[in-house]
């Protein structure tokens with residue numbers, strides 16, 4: 001797919017690094033970096049990945065960078081990582097002080113949407129959109145001209161961002177990602193890539209064995225899991241979301257959703273299950289099903305193949321799946337009675353139950369709110385009704401063992417009544433068996449539609465001091481408009497960690513891991529208190545106590 005380097009030109013040594021994560025419990029290989037590594041090796045260069053979350057001895061890798069072992073060092077930049085960029089600092093310092101020339105590069109969603117920030121941070125060159133093609137071409141050119149200036153090395157390469165000699169930012173959109181290119185990157189390369197899953201699984205196994213959880217709970221964690229990306233992007237445009245805009249903004253042409261076929265998807269699953277022993281496949285794209293006819297048919301066909309594969313012994317019957325969804329993926333238009341004049345959107349039970357039958361253990365729904373008003377306000381823009389959300393959620397809990405629901409409490413347009421309504425809905429779904437996850441405030445993500453409407457969606461900024469002493473600002477939150485909602489959600493955001501520390505001693509999870517449902521109910525308690533609703537705070541406290549497992553026998557953890 002991409003040209004190989006000239007046989008007689010030297011190879012380029014590339015080090016790619018993952019960011020240091022503070023609280024991720026189950027760490028897995030970074031698919032994007034693994035794919036870059038595979039393509040660099042295939043095109044004749046060398047690539048190594050250092051993951052500071054799992055790999056030991058960071059000083060040793062920094063020493064190797066400093067000694068000039070790598071000509072390129074790169075990492076994937078993330079908005080949520082700012083301002084905790086210590087690891088990136090160290091890597092950058094080592095590469096800039098390297099005994100030989102070492103170029104510091106970055107990629108990922110925020111390299112596209114916030115390139116100015118990352119160039120100011122000190123990155124020499126950013127790759128925009130799917131970076132494989134441009135990185136390979138850049139390595140070929142660097143190999144032929146090791147001392148070339150960046151602006152001459154990238155001449156004619158689209159999909160890069162850098163500062164020219166006069167300090168002016170130059171950004172060029174990427175060439176459109178083609179169907180063949182997407183399939184090559186997401187199927188061919190993934191099929192033959194060689195990832196050290198066992199390093200990650202052993203790490204996670206160790207972390208889980210350190211947890212103070214029951215044997216039953218420990219056994220319910222699936223260690224052997226693999227992340228796959230099987231389509232290019234979500235075609236929706238929720239107001240607060242940047243990820244769906246990523247590919248669309250990286251290239252000049254309008255982009256259709258690209259996907260690998262059901263057959264390719266099944267082949268990846270069968271190969272990974274037998275080659276690595278994967279037990280849980282997590283489809284990590286924002287919208288696995290893709291709500292159109294082709295997307296739904298792809299999932300139905302894939303499920304049929306899985307069911308057949310499990311029946312005839314090609315696939316372990318215990319292999320399971322997880323994906324993220326939009327509610328409307330599970331809605332279809334039907335006449336609800338003979339006399340009905342129009343078709344209504346009703347639950348697509350066939351699709352949900354087929355996924356359940358194939359082995360979906362978990363699916364998460366980014367509902368954000370169950371209020372009709374908020375579902376359709378500009379910052380959310382889900383274009384579904386509360387009734388439709390509830391119908392899908394109530395159907396999913398019967399067909400999938402562990403569904404998840406995501407809510408945002410501090411939606412800018414929310415009133416105190418809306419907030420109470422959503423917290424009560426959250427409790428209702430917690431009690432129905434959903435793992436409810438909440439965000440207290442909407443983030444101001446570069447790239448999201450409302451990010452570009454600062455007049456109507458004012459935001460807060462956080463300051464960040466670069467390693468070169470420059471102070472940069474980066475957007476942080478979009479606070480709710482209503483003063484009481486703003487006060488309640490912002491105060492909860494500031495105090496939630498200390499509230500959790502106070503309350504966790506009454507649970508079996510005294511330190512480290514703390515279940516998501518407990519976070520959620522504590523969020524509700526604090527927000528209710530700050531709203532001045534002691535009645536609700538008391539009610540949520542009772543739910544908290546119901547959720548805390550009993551000590552052996554019937555002796556509860558008392559509060």
Ligand code: SF4
Pocket residue numbers: 234235236237238241242243244286287326366
């Ligand atoms: S929030 Fe989910 S459904 Fe909405 S645009 Fe983003 S990825 Fe798509």
